[in-house]
C-alpha cells in the first residue's frame with residue numbers, strides 16, 4: 001500500500017500537465033495561427049515520440065497507449081470528415097471510440113510488460129485492430145441493429161451537458177476506478193500517468209466539438225504519456241524488481257549526495273545458501289521479498305536499498321552508528337521473530353524437482369530466517385562513502401563470526 005504522499009508525488013507532474021492545458025485553453029483563441037496549427041499536430045507528435053521511445057526501450061505498453069491515444073484523437077477530430085452528412089453513423093463511431101479507448105488503455109496499463117515485437121505484444125495490438133475492424137464493419141455494413149444497441153443512451157437525457165453515451169461513461173468510470181485502486185496499491189509511474197490520461201480523455205471526449213478543446217486535452221494526454229515513459233524508465237532502472245526496494249544504482253546516487261554525518265548499515269541474510277538449497281530458489285526469492293519489506297520499514301529516517309543478492313544497505317543521514325543501532329536491532333528482532341507464511345508451500349524444489357510441504361500444511365508453509373548487520377559511520381579517518389561501506393562490511397563480517405543474528409559496529 002502506498003502512502004498518500006507517495007501517491008500524490010506520482011500524480012503531481014501528470015496532473016500539472018492536465019491542469020496547465022485546462023487553464024491555457026481559454027487563451028488558445030488569442031494565440032497566433034501558427035501556434036494553433038502546431039497544437040493540432042502536437043498530440044500526434046507526442047504519440048509518435050512516445051511510440052518511438054517505447055519501441056527503443058522495449059516498452060510495448062507505452063506503444064499501445066500511444067496508438068490508442070492517436071486513434072482517439074484522430075477519430076474525435078476527423079469524425080465529421082470521415083462520415084460526411086451521416087450524423088447517426090458519426091455518433092456510433094464516437095460512441096465506439098469513447099467506450100473502447102478507455103477500456104483498452106486500462107488493459108494495456110494492467111497487463112504485464114511483454115516488449116514490442118513479441119508474440120504476446122503483437123496479440124494485444126491485434127485485439128485492438130480487431131475492435132477497430134469490427135466498428136468499421138458495423139458502420140460500413142449499416143448493421144442498424146448493432147448501431148442501435150451501441151447508441152443506447154439514457155444518461156444524456158438527464159445530463160445533457162455530458163455529451164457522452166452510457167457506455168462511454170461506464171467505461172471511463174471503470175477505468176478511473178480501477179486505476180485509482182491500482183495506483184494506491186502498487187503505485188508505478190505508468191499507472192499513475194494512465195489514470196490522469198483517462199481524465200484527459202474524458203475531457204477530450206466530453207468537449208469534442210468545443211473550439212480547441214480536443215487539441216488541448218489530447219496534447220496534454222500525449223505529454224502525460226511522454227512524462228510517464230520517462231518516469232517509468234527511471235523507475236525500472238533504479239528499482240530492484242524482486243523486492244521493490246531502490247537498487248544499487250539509486251544507492252550510488254544517494255551516497256554521492258550525502259552530507260558530513262551519516263551511518264551506513266550492511267545487512268545480510270544468514271545461511272541463505274543453505275536456505276536456498278533446502279527450500280528451493282523460489283522460496284528464497286519470496287523470503288527476500290518479505291525480509292526486504294521489514295527492512296524498508298526501518299525507523300530513524302533510515303533508507304533501505306538492495307545492495308545485491310541477499311545483501312541490503314540502510315543509509316541513516318545525520319546519525320552516528322551508535323544512534324542508528326537501536327533501529328537496526330529492531331529490524332533484526334522483527335525479522336528473527338517473524339514466521340513467514342509462503343505462497344504455495346508445495347512448490348517443487350528448484351534443484352531436485354521434489355515437492356516440499358512445510359509445517360503450515362494445505363499448501364501453506366512457514367519459515368524463519370535471521371539477519372546479521374554491520375554498521376559504520378563517517379569519521380575524520382573514513383571520509384568516503386565507499387570507505388564507510390567497507391567498514392560496515394567488516395563489521396558485518398564480525399557479526400557473522402560472533403554467531404550471526406546480531407548487530408556489530
Ligand SMILES: Nc1nc2c(ncn2[C@@H]2O[C@H](COP(=O)(O)OP(=O)(O)OP(=O)(O)O)[C@@H](O)[C@H]2O)c(=O)[nH]1
Nearest residue numbers: 268269270271272273274276281284285309310400
Ligand atoms: N533465491 C535467491 N537467492 C539468492 C539471490 N541472490 C543471491 N542468492 C543466494 O544467496 C546465497 C548467498 O550465500 P553466501 O554468500 O555463500 O552466504 P550465506 O549462505 O548467506 O551464509 P552467511 O552469509 O555466511 O550467513 C547464494 O546461495 C546465492 O545463490 C536471489 O535473488 N534469490
